[in-house]
Amino acid sequence: MEERNKVILDTVSDMLARGDLERAVRTIADLHAADSANVLTGLVAQDEIEILITLDPAAAARILLEMEESHQVEVAARLRTGELHELLDRMPVDEAVDLLGDVPAARMARLLRLFGRQEAFDLEELLSYEDDTAGGLMTTDYFSVSPDATVEETIEQLRRVSPDVETIYYVYVVSEEGLLDGVLSLRELIVSGPDRRVGDMISENVITLKPLQDQEEVAEIISKYDLLAAPVVDDRKRMLGIVTVDDVMDVFTDEADEDIMRFAGATGLEEDADPGGLMANFWRRTPWFVAAVIIEMLVAGGVLKLSFPLFGKFVALVFFIPLLVTMGGNIAVQSSTIMGRWLSTGAPLKRTTLRHVSSEMGWGVMVGLLTGGIVAGASFAFHQDAWVGIVVGLSLALTVIAAALVGCAFPVTMKVLKRDPGAISGPLIGTTMDVLSLAIYLGIGRLLIW
Incomplete structure (x- = not known):
């Protein structure tokens, strides 16, 4: 922990000891989400949960995502089902799926019932894919328009939906049947005339991913073609979601950790994994x-x-x-x-x-x-x-x-x-x-x- 965060941790601990929860919450809220996560992780479990549920749910969700995966699971286990749903509902879909996948099946079912019908369907579809595939990495939060939309209509629609979309790197042009026709960059959209039809501007030679492609292959494709995001489609070219460059960076880190452990002869261990006891550790290494x-x-x-x-x-x-x-x-x-x-x-x-x-x-x-x-x-x-x-x-x-x-x-x-x-x-x-x-x-x- 950085020295600055150690000082903040001591300050917040003193505030909580005096019963001044409101000031402690304000102090945490004023920090960057990564620093907030760092400080909260240093608190006792009860204080950490109390601050999280008092914070604005959107801010609390961002902070939770900055914590180590193993600690996210611990926090999720201590939150009430309704409280956890509030945070999951404000996370990007792919991040929410990752956390849901670590929740016991019975509790996951209760959580899914709290989401709207379409949201629950999207989450269940993403949960059906293995974590280390394109389907497991992708998010369904992307911006798409009809090929008949004009540039002006597309920009206006973009303004309306942008708060609800995780990332807007490209405009995906999708037919009424849900098939991917092509892709348009934001630059191409902005510099084009307002009355131009987007279907006439798209690049049809699109680099796409299959939902069952291995995450390492996905990372290589995005890196090779310098993409900010890549669409995931099925065999009929039906648009399923996108994998962003942020997700790929995590893949490179995970694969590097895996290769280092394997090269050292310590297969089965991960950076933040619990060794699982003496005998399990013995058999792995x-x-x-x-x-x-x-x-x-x-x-x-x-x-x-x-x-x-x-x-x-x-x-x-x-x-x-x-x-x-x-x-x-x-x-x-x-x-x-x-x-x-x-x-x-x-x-x-x-x-x-x-x-x-x-x-x-x-x-x-x-x-x-x-x-x-x-x-x-x-x-x-x-x-x-x-x-x-x-x-x-x-x-x-x-x-x-x-x-x-x-x-x-x-x-x-x-x-x-x-x-x-x-x-x-x-x-x-x-x-x-x-x-x-x-x-x-x-x-x-x-x-x-x-």
Whole structure:
């Protein structure tokens, strides 16, 4: 919490302790919704609820939306059904649906009965889609007109309905049957003559989304075409809603969090998720590490056992094992991250593979030769044995080159298999390089000096 908000929190707490609820509410109302949410979250639950239900419902709804999702659910559970309906009714439809989806089914049914018939229908339709699809992201609050409307009529209608529409980036031209005919930007509308028919001005080559499209694909489309919003249509081109760029920003954040957790081998965890107890946490995070231990024990252990005679004769080689293993793992993870990032941009696989694999391999060769030369010189200086220096330096150079190749190969393989390139676990890459770097080191040692 920012220092300023800490001071406000203390001030509001003092006001409530003195029984001055009215001043506390005014203080909260004067803040930006994000700051209000930050301050309210720091209060005890009873005081937080008391201020929320005393605030203007529209302001309270904005504040609730600024809270973390998990805290929104806690607040919703403490509000009476009528109080929660007041806030939901003043939220954008897509945001209201997200919160409704976290409410127990019986209470959700009671809440839906409090909405008007059309509102309840819209909410139920949106609730039918999975959260991570275009249908789950979309809102039905958009501005549409008939293709026969004139520019002047459209602008007049826009003035009337604008307070009830979440965002107005584009004018959607929809036929009487509810089919999307085309899209018109606000700029095109404003600069056109008042008597022009909007149906004659529309762009018919519209980028559209399907309601069941995955949210990551939706985000890529909106980002690729620099859209502020994209219409969602069914197979008949019936207009269902729109996905806005604001929703897409949340998707990018969610996907990044998911990829980071997955790469760390902590699948199933989210930034604000409850770990769900010791055993649930154990089963989510342990599999990658158990697999890594088994591979290290069977493969790396076997390689080391076969090389005991070599270590007995050249003990100095043992001291450089941690260096090679660490460098191999670090380089592989870094290369995998970079390649996965490039692949996630949607570039053609062949072009991406040729350009970026060659770039990573070139970098690996340069780094390998540089670090290998440094280590070879240092090992010779310390141990006064040229062969030890050659083995260590050459092994490190080849390990770095192999690590760059392995790091590129993992995400490219996932892409070829039509799987998410981000679904590569860091522990798995690290273990692979542990085994490979040991094999390279001991293989060169046996070849040159055994």
